[in-house]
Amino acid sequence: MAQPEDNLPDPVKSIRPSKRAIIVGASSGIGAALARRLAEEGYRVALLARRADLLSALCEEINARAGEIRAISYVHDVTDYDSVPGLLQEITAALGGLDLFIYNSGILFPSGMKHFEFEKDRRITEVNYLGALAWLNSVAAMFHRLKAGQIVGISSVAGERGRAGTPAYNASKAALTCYLEALRSRLTRRGVHVLTVKPGYVLTDMTQGRKNLYFAITAERAAADIYKAIRRHKQVIYTASIWWLVMLVVRNISSIIFRRLSF
Numbered sequence: 001m002a003q004p005e006d007n008l009p010d011p012v013k014s015i016r017p018s019k020r021a022i023i024v025g026a027s028s029g030i031g032a033a034l035a036r037r038l039a040e041e042g043y044r045v046a047l048l049a050r051r052a053d054l055l056s057a058l059c060e061e062i063n064a065r066a067g068e069i070r071a072i073s074y075v076h077d078v079t080d081y082d083s084v085p086g087l088l089q090e091i092t093a094a095l096g097g098l099d100l101f102i103y104n105s106g107i108l109f110p111s112g113m114k115h116f117e118f119e120k121d122r123r124i125t126e127v128n129y130l131g132a133l134a135w136l137n138s139v140a141a142m143f144h145r146l147k148a149g150q151i152v153g154i155s156s157v158a159g160e161r162g163r164a165g166t167p168a169y170n171a172s173k174a175a176l177t178c179y180l181e182a183l184r185s186r187l188t189r190r191g192v193h194v195l196t197v198k199p200g201y202v203l204t205d206m207t208q209g210r211k212n213l214y215f216a217i218t219a220e221r222a223a224a225d226i227y228k229a230i231r232r233h234k235q236v237i238y239t240a241s242i243w244w245l246v247m248l249v250v251r252n253i254s255s256i257i258f259r260r261l262s263f
């Protein structure tokens with residue numbers, strides 16, 4: 001449905017104060033597509049990840065297209081937990097405030113059915129879940145105080161069942177989904193919105209070379225769905241939306257059958 005501001009003439013849009021967003025995990029894939037989309041919609045964005053070259057190129061592209069500085073970047077590893085409170089302060093000061101926070105960082109190591117490797121599982125848990133906790137605690141405290149703000153967590157349909165192929169990845173996303181729901185329960189009463197995003201397959205570095213990517217969508221399409229959900233203050237979305245139906249079925253597959261499936 002069209003929103004009232006869609007009909008505003010361009011000059012009126014341009015004098016609206018711009019919103020400010022942080023995207024953690026913005027150097028590629030869904031995070032980079034979200035950065036482009038938010039900047040196109042007039043947001044000023046702070047983009048974080050480890051790969052400095054990709055972040056700089058993305059900022060240059062966004063700022064050149066906008067004709068003004070709309071994107072700034074910070075090189076950051078989410079497992080550097082102790083740096084998060086100070087970095088959040090620094091970025092919020094640089095942006096002049098914060099309206100929207102997106103935690104998107106995530107990793108997935110392909111693993112064979114016979115491999116049991118703690119080191120990889122620990123790394124997945126640190127990036128996908130502990131890094132999220134480090135950021136979301138700091139951001140939630142800020143928004144709780146302000147009685148305003150929007151938080152978005154990029155989880156996954158993978159968090160809904162424990163699949164044979166990627167146990168630690170699925171567990172990290174289940175934990176993130178549950179944590180986001182709990183944050184929503186705490187923060188809604190303070191006027192803070194929390195959106196959980198559950199992508200199915202998205203064509204990014206993470207899925208490169210993988211087979212059987214059913215209902216796969218581009219990162220741009222995922223970013224468009226996420227942006228729409230941000231505007232509408234949704235609580236949980238699947239992207240592509242067909243995954244809502246797929247997961248309804250998957251959630252109800254009996255364990256007797258599910259544990260025999262090798263995916």
Ligand SMILES: NC(=O)c1ccc[n+]([C@@H]2O[C@H](COP(=O)([O-])OP(=O)(O)OC[C@H]3O[C@@H](n4cnc5c(N)ncnc54)[C@H](OP(=O)(O)O)[C@@H]3O)[C@@H](O)[C@H]2O)c1
Pocket residue numbers: 024025026027028029030031048049050051052076077078079104105106107127154155156157198199200201202203204205206207219
């Ligand atoms: N693609 C899919 O099919 C799919 C499906 C469901 C959910 N998801 C989720 O969507 C999110 C984005 O993934 P994507 O598909 O867009 O893959 P991607 O292109 O590989 O993006 C992953 C992002 O996470 C960042 N990241 C990884 N390790 C990090 C670290 N230690 N510190 C800071 N940032 C780190 C990467 O930046 P640097 O490497 O530069 O640090 C990159 O920006 C992930 O949470 C993923 O689990 C993806």
